[in-house]
Every structure is written in structure tokens, then in C-alpha cells.
Amino acid sequence: MALYSFVCFSLLLTVSAEFQWKHHNNEELPLVLQEVHNNCPNITRIYALSEPSVCNVPLYVIEFAQVPGFHRPYIPEAKYIGNIHGNEVLGRELLLGLAHYLCDQYRKNDPEIKALITNTRIHLLPSMNPDGWQLATDTGGKDYLIGRTNNHEVDLNRNFPDLDAITFDFERQGLSHNNHLLKDLTQLSAPLEPETRAVMRWIMSTPFVLSAAIHGGDLVANYPYDESKTGASAAEYSASPDDETFKELAMTYALAHADMASPTRRGCHTTSSDDVSYNFGKQGGVTNGAAWYSLKGGMQDFNYLATNAFEITLELGCEKYPSAELLETEWNRNREALVEYLWKAHIGVKGVVSDSKGFIPNAIISVVNCTGSVTKPIRHDVTTGPYGDYYRLLTPGQYEITATHTGHFQASRMVSVPKNQKSAIILDFRLEEFQGKTNWLQDLSSFGVYSPSLRNSQPRIYKRSLYEKVAETMLENKEIVKQ
Ligand SMILES: [Zn+2]
Numbered sequence: 001m002a003l004y005s006f007v008c009f010s011l012l013l014t015v016s017a018e019f020q021w022k023h024h025n026n027e028e029l030p031l032v033l034q035e036v037h038n039n040c041p042n043i044t045r046i047y048a049l050s051e052p053s054v055c056n057v058p059l060y061v062i063e064f065a066q067v068p069g070f071h072r073p074y075i076p077e078a079k080y081i082g083n084i085h086g087n088e089v090l091g092r093e094l095l096l097g098l099a100h101y102l103c104d105q106y107r108k109n110d111p112e113i114k115a116l117i118t119n120t121r122i123h124l125l126p127s128m129n130p131d132g133w134q135l136a137t138d139t140g141g142k143d144y145l146i147g148r149t150n151n152h153e154v155d156l157n158r159n160f161p162d163l164d165a166i167t168f169d170f171e172r173q174g175l176s177h178n179n180h181l182l183k184d185l186t187q188l189s190a191p192l193e194p195e196t197r198a199v200m201r202w203i204m205s206t207p208f209v210l211s212a213a214i215h216g217g218d219l220v221a222n223y224p225y226d227e228s229k230t231g232a233s234a235a236e237y238s239a240s241p242d243d244e245t246f247k248e249l250a251m252t253y254a255l256a257h258a259d260m261a262s263p264t265r266r267g268c269h270t271t272s273s274d275d276v277s278y279n280f281g282k283q284g285g286v287t288n289g290a291a292w293y294s295l296k297g298g299m300q301d302f303n304y305l306a307t308n309a310f311e312i313t314l315e316l317g318c319e320k321y322p323s324a325e326l327l328e329t330e331w332n333r334n335r336e337a338l339v340e341y342l343w344k345a346h347i348g349v350k351g352v353v354s355d356s357k358g359f360i361p362n363a364i365i366s367v368v369n370c371t372g373s374v375t376k377p378i379r380h381d382v383t384t385g386p387y388g389d390y391y392r393l394l395t396p397g398q399y400e401i402t403a404t405h406t407g408h409f410q411a412s413r414m415v416s417v418p419k420n421q422k423s424a425i426i427l428d429f430r431l432e433e434f435q436g437k438t439n440w441l442q443d444l445s446s447f448g449v450y451s452p453s454l455r456n457s458q459p460r461i462y463k464r465s466l467y468e469k470v471a472e473t474m475l476e477n478k479e480i481v482k483q
Contacts, residue, residue: 013052019100021327023089023137026057026130032096034125040103043117047067049125049198054151057130059198062099065121071207072121073352073359073389074426076345078210078337079123079309081199084156084299086132087147087322090330095126097331098338113337114348118421120345123206127474128195129156141321144217150193157213158297159196161185164227165296168401170227178241178379182306189297199299204309207385209393210345211303211311212253216322217259218315221250221278226298226313228287238290240304244395249287249344250312254285255318256340258333261285268318269298289313308382312391338381343422349415351425352387353403355431359388363405369395369415391424403429 024032025463030046035042045068048058053346064068071077080098082091101123116122127133129150138148149155163181170177182204192200203211223246225238240246257279265280280287291302305309316334316460319326353363363384369376384390392401396419402412408431415425 017058019097021093021106021331022453023096023327024096025095025137025359026127026134027335028445029092029096029130030058030060033099036062036099036103039070040064040106041105043068044099044103048309051198051202052192052228053131053193053195055131055134057093057134059128059130061125061202062125063121063123063260064099064102064117064298066383068227069387073387074350075121075360075423076120076122076209076243076343076350076391077123077207078342079125079203079206081125081128081207081213081299083129083133084213085148085215085320086129086134086150086212087136087141087143087145088216089133089136089141090216090316090320090322090327091314092126092133094214094316094328094331094334097400098335099124099126107149115422116339118220119259120342122342123208125199125202128199136321144320150195152193154190154193155170156193156195157215157299158295159190159193160200160297160302161192161306162296163299164225167305168227168229172418176379176467178307179308179381180383190211199304200302202480203303203309207389208303208309209391210249210342211309212314212341213299214314214316216315216320218274218280218290219285219317220315221253221260221286222292222300222462223247223250223286223288224289224301224304224312226295226301228290228294232290232294234290234293236294237288237292239288241378242304242393243288243412245348245393246279246312248309248347249310249341249393250286251284252344253312253314253337253341256337257285261338262309276460295318297355304380308385328340344423345391347421348417348424349394349399349401349427349429350389350391351426351429352389353405353429354388355405355408355433359386360384360408360431361388363388363390363403363408365390365392365400366404367392367394368400368402370400375400401427405431407434408432409434409456413474421456435457 011293028078033046041280042352043064045063048060052058080095080096132147141144166181166184169452194425224240224357228236228238261264265281268395269278300311300313353360364381366381367378369378382390382392394417399415401415402410405412415427440481
């Protein structure tokens, strides 16, 4: 009996050790995640988002962490989302493969993967649009559009609240209120789909720092903003305050990919290798979103403008629905990039803001770039989470970092961010309370001021938002206006 059990157990191990490259259907997808969890029970957790797809398919996530299920201070959180467009299927299989790979390498004591999982909380959502996947698959997977949308025929990557319009409006008015803008939204242009609502709740309730959504149909790493500032439909570079950082994030993926950044590769929609139109290899494999074409209601810009997360959009191949035989090749072309990108959750500065009573959630971290001869504020603040912790992704250089919170004296420190970081610089702030000092100071603080080098500028208007409270208000009560 013991021998029989041993043989069965060995067979089970042998079977589960090999990941099969194929198109996993909606029933098989959670089984793959379950298998990964069975192999790595201590570092993984499977959960479903708050609501399923229109056709009632749960949106499953697998999480990798040293302590799954819990956010821990100094541990940044990152996510990958696949298959938002149902007929763009490569991301779905790559993320299943990545889950298997992370577990496998962890068990083999791969030092890089062990360090990554020990120091990062990673969430993988292989399919955001299982209904679209089903339709695309049932119809042969060859059409450029069939299965793109969800089962209500809504493009999920146009269904997020348009916060770009709000931030551009604030910019035009000269206001520096530049983050967590969901609270400023007064109306929705279209009803939120269940898949969108589920992902919004997820990203509003988890303190993500880094993210990428995986698409297909081209080969390029696309970064914010996706929406043009003038309304131009294409070819207008729409820079965010973190343009430098976003470029570095996108380039990290492109350079670690087999040939995304290769200038000699052929473009997906070109007729010859000399044709430079839409040949992203000739520009390093990266593009600003609106410089390609402008879109409203995308998930990427929503992440940046509603939360502390920096998200880019990865187009991972000319073919939206590659045949099963190509999947393993695509994995080998993307594996290094998928891992390398996750390390970007560790660039810049991180720390905890506290006072004599303990952690301070919702403190504001603002940054001035002091690299070179001209100091320049990065007009996009991040905020501290429930444990007072913050993560501020930055490119190499000199920065002044300022922590501000109502009822406290603000504090600023200079920091030098090095190249090739695998761990963010730790910069903690202990803020001193006002303790009943004059009211005017308190009032000034409640609106915030720029750090010392920018004192002559206008006051910053801070409207703080608590993740879940705001998400609930937004999701349940906003008036919907049909356009
Ligand atoms: Zn897409």
C-alpha cells in the first residue's frame, strides 16, 4: 500500500511538473492555478474578484507572496492582467505559464525568483474577459474583432471612468490636484460592466505599485497617457508627470523581450522592412499611448490617476490569437521580460510615515526632481497605505522627497536614486504633530504647500480618498449619463 501511494504520488509530481502549452479553456484555467497552488501552497493563494463576468465566469487571480493574503509594509505589490480583450489570448497563457514558472523556480531554489517572491507581492489575473475568449475561440479565433468585447459588446478597455479629462482640466486651470481623482468624477459616460467594476474594486482596495495589462495585435510597450490632451485622435504625445519613469518601465520590458526593441524587425502592419509606419522596433519598442492613437476610458490611465499604481500596456505580438504550437516559443520570447518588469516595483524610494502615535495612512509623498541644473516638481503625488507605507517609483537621479499630513509639520529629505535597483531606497519619515499650535498653520497644512524649493508656487489642493470608501461611493452612487 505504501509503495502504491508512493508510486501514485510520484506520478502526480511528474504530471504536475510539466506545464502544457495550449489554449486553456475557462474550466481548465482555475485547474492550472489550483495545480500551481498545490505545488507551492505556502507562497500562493487563489482568489476570485468581487464579481464574475456577464456569463458568470469567475475572474480568478493567483497571488505569490512570502505571506499570501496580507499586505506588508516595505513589500510592494504588482499585478499582471491578461486577456482584457477576449480575442487577444497570448497574455492569458503567458500568465498561466508565469504562475507555473514562478512556483517551479521557487521550488528549485532559483535565487532570483526566491528573492523576487520574498520581496514582492505579485498578483496574476490571466483572464479579465473570459466571455470574449469563449466567443473568439468558438468562432475560430481568426477575426480581428470578434470576441474583443465582453458579452454586453462593451470594450472593457474603454469602460473605465475617464479621469484623463479631469486631470487635463485641472492642468489647464493651473491646479496641482493630480492624483486619486476618482472622487472628482461627477458622472459616468456609460454604465460600468461587471468585469470593469470587479477590477476597479480590486485596484482601489489593493495598494498596487506596478502593473501591466497584456494585449495582442502589435509588438510594443505602451505607456501613459493613452488619451490626448487636445482631443487629437492620433499622433499627439501626451506626457504624464511621470513620463521619465514610464519610459523606463516600458523600455525595461521591450529590451528584455526577444525582439520588441529590435530596429531591424518588421512592423506588424508594414508592407516591407523599410516601411517605418507603425514599426515600433525602430523607436525602441515603446510608445506613448496617445502618440500612437488616443483612447478614452482605458485601464492604464485609470490606474495612474485613481491610485498609486503605475500601469503600462503590453502588445505582445502581431497575431491576436496565435496557434497553440506558437505559445511555448512566445513564452521563451517573453519570459525574461515578464520577470524583469516585476523587479521594477523596487525602483525609487519607499518608506513608512509615522508620528508619535504610530503609522500615518493617507500621508502625501511629493517629489521634486533635482537632477541636473533645473529643479522640477513631479506633479503626481503618491499616498501612504494603511500601514503608513509608500512606494515612489523613480528613475536614477537626485530628488527631494516631502511627506505631508494634516496636523503635522511636513518633512523633506534629499535622496540619490541609483541605477539598476533591485531594492528601493528606504526613506522613513517621522512627522512632528502641531500639538495645538496656531490655527492658520493648521489651515495651511490642510491644503498643503509645496516643499521648500517651491514655496513660491500655488498651494496644492489635497482631497484625500480612502480606497474602499471611495470605490464604493463611485461604484454605487454615480449618476450615469448616456452620450
Ligand atoms: Zn487589446
